[in-house]
Amino acid sequence: MCNFLYIHIPFCISKCIYCDFFSVPFDKTLSEEYVNALCKELILKKQNIKFLKTIYIGGGTPTVLSEKSLSQLFKCLNDNFNFSSDIEITVEMNPGTLDELKIHTLIDSGVNRFSVGVQSFNDNELRFLGRIHNGENAHNTFKLLKKYNLENFSLDLIYGIPGQTMESWKFSLENAVNLSPSHISTYELTLEKNTTLYKLIKDSPNHFTMLDEDLIIEMYNFAIDYLSKNGFEHYEISNFAKPAFKCIHNLNYWDRGEYIGIGAGSHSFFNNVRTSNIMDINEYMNSINSNVLPIKESIVITPREELKEFIFLGLRKKEGINIKKLISSHLVNEKLLNALIKDFIDTGFLELKEDYLRLTQKGILISNTIIVKLFEKLEI
């Protein structure tokens, strides 16, 4: 039985140039039919869900939905499931899609964590990224949140934007900190195929270039230092939180906990099987409406894969992984492991404290290489 629920809302007003996540342009009628389907899927999966500890509504842009649709979704949740008393209910939102009425609806529905996709406070950068808001809209959104005395809100920032300088990155971080959020995520802008950004950089390399690697590292290190100084704990590669405000829902992913995903393109992990839902919205709805689970792929996790997940997900967290647990899997050679760890510790990429193995700040930067090396040497 599962306590963690993810709901995917694949609609956006417009697509940002760097985004390769699954989303389609917002359409009111389609979104209403979609929410009907979500409610049906919730009921189809009801028996797998015990009481809920977290609900995470992500996208896309969940706040493009009408008040009516949002209310309908939460009514369905309230009618069918018990909530834990300290439940974390997160909704992702973008400045520019939020008004007083919508915030009201969300608060009334029990939403207690707001994740705001600010990305930058520099209007030129926002325009370049194809965001629909500007810095002022972002400030207004937070004014609204504050008006309701909401203390648990997070904001996302992006660094490594073509044209971005160290100064403008500092400017965005300062603005963010000044709003006193409980949580900040900082993501490096990565170039994904099939995005407008990718085409832009391919076609006119003289006008647009990705930032120099050294500058990106400097930005990342600055964020870690600056946010730590301002009371944020760097608890995962890209995430920072004030004490007691880590995202419980996301931690569950990195701890390999079970979760149920609802909606087109969502993912679930349950009974040692990882499944993904059909991405196409119409196919998804057709499947639901014929009472068939809209499964695209399901993969049974072998002990070997389990171990790999344990390593690469666990090392994302600041607390790291328990090596006793690694050894007790009986899939790795203890001697080999110890030699390997010693080597990484000697070279400053890993550190070991009370059985917990974690990446150093130097190690985080090349975490893929280190993880792959662990896979390779441990023959998993």
Place this chain on the structure above:
Amino acid sequence: MTKNIRNFSIIAHIDHGKSTLADRLLEYTGALSEREMMEQVLDSMDLERERGITIKAHAVRLEYKAKDGNIYILNLIDTPGHVDFSYEVSRSLASCEGALLVVDASQGVEAQTLANAYLAVEHNLEIIPVINKIDLPSADPNGTIKEIEEAIGIDCSEAILASAKEGIGTEEILEAIVKKIKPPAGDDNNPLKALIFDSWFDNYLGVIVLVRIFEGRVRPGMRIKMMAEGGIFEVSRVGIFSPKMKDVHELFSGEVGYIIAGIKRVTDTKIGDTITDADNPALEPCPGYKDIKPMVFCGFYPTQTHQYENLRDALNKLRLNDSSFVYEPETSLALGFGFRCGFLGLLHMEIIKERLEREFDLALLSTAPTVVYRVTKTDGEIIHVENPSLLPENYLKIEEPYVLATIFVPSEFIGPVLDLCQEKRGTQKNFAYIGKDRIKVDYELPLNEILWDFYDRLKSISKGYASMDYEFIGYRESDLVRLNILLNGEIVDALSLIVHKDKAYYKGRELTEKLRGIIPRQMYEVAIQAAIGNKIIARENVKALRKDVLAKCYGGDITRKRKLLEKQKEGKKRMKKFGKLELPQEAFLAVLKVK
């Protein structure tokens, strides 16, 4: 009997239409119906077709009813079309009394044609000039005839104008073969004397030997002896290719055909060797036999050590069919266990590598090709060095193989061609105009210098018009040194090379720079150094990898992230580990990219 036999070859440059002409002859004489014709029957190996060259010689018997009313037996002996296989060509020509010299009327004489035509002249063959592709708008038959007369010095007044593609001139060619080429001499009653001009291994029949009978006869049951190699075997079958394999009771003097005699190894049937009757041997073999030695060597290593046994088996199988290719186990500090392999030339090397990868599904790492150096040690002993890392520290002298290269080039490109030969340490031996706007130059060049990019550069500076052929002329003393490459202070033996002293600094700098671009960034900084002895002559650094991290991992799609990491791990499998370093295959061939 023999007066109705004609044995002939076709000499032509690549793409001048040899295979198409052979097809037409087969078709015209009814050896194959049009329906049966697979395009270009003679090139049967896939690789040969793809590369458009003939690697192994073949022989086909055609029956032709001439205008004089008699039926003639025409044996077409095919020749390989690449300089790597020039010895095989010479043995095929030695099996004939005549040759068709096919020249593309739009291209003119090329170096390859010339070299083979000279060979044919040396063997006293009757040469029938055929001016091919006369149907092309750019054809210049008169100019081409003039070129042949000037370059080769043969009379072209009766040259046949043809288009193999259109079937023009086929009958004239057949008539000329009958009228001009001498029937074979020889006597069926003399002791057997058969020249081997090809042999290969067949999984069911063992070794099949292709021979031209010069004297005597051969039939099943006979005991035969290889005059140079010494092996004695009992003949089980003899026959001809028409073009399908067909057994006959006996092969007579003057004929061309196959012998099967329970031979297990192709190395027992060296091309150029003479087969005789073991119980009534000939006094002397056919002239011209050479035990031919590989000219180019490189190391083959499996990228994954567990494939070592498979590689050995595969090499063994290829060797069954190719006696000119040799291999022996070698160990490299950097690469582990592998094989040092010897080839007739670069093309031969590429073919073998491609076959190993394609037919045996092996992932191979090959070291840069090298020639064989002759080294006189301080104690006077002479050794042959096929692996640069095995060059002794001290020696009295070192000699390298030289070739005489013949280059044909339109006069407008002669400047850059001469510069190139100069750069490659060449000495000009001859310079002559052929026709009014083409030049033939002869250069003596170290083989080492033309191994790598010479031919490609020759082609590119002449817009593809230059052609080249070369022959080995012997060893010459040179001022050579070993250039070592060090990674993080350790010599990587598989990257060592032998270079001329005057070029050592330049090569060292270029090579380290190339390696810097090829070696991926690793967890630690990599220092690349080039050294002669203890002296470091060049240095480059590959900065340590600084950033390799997945920024986002949320939304629950864990499987995709896992697969990304697994893919990264798979990519590393193709790298060769050297201590803490991982090197891609390109690193071992970087030297080829240095001009």
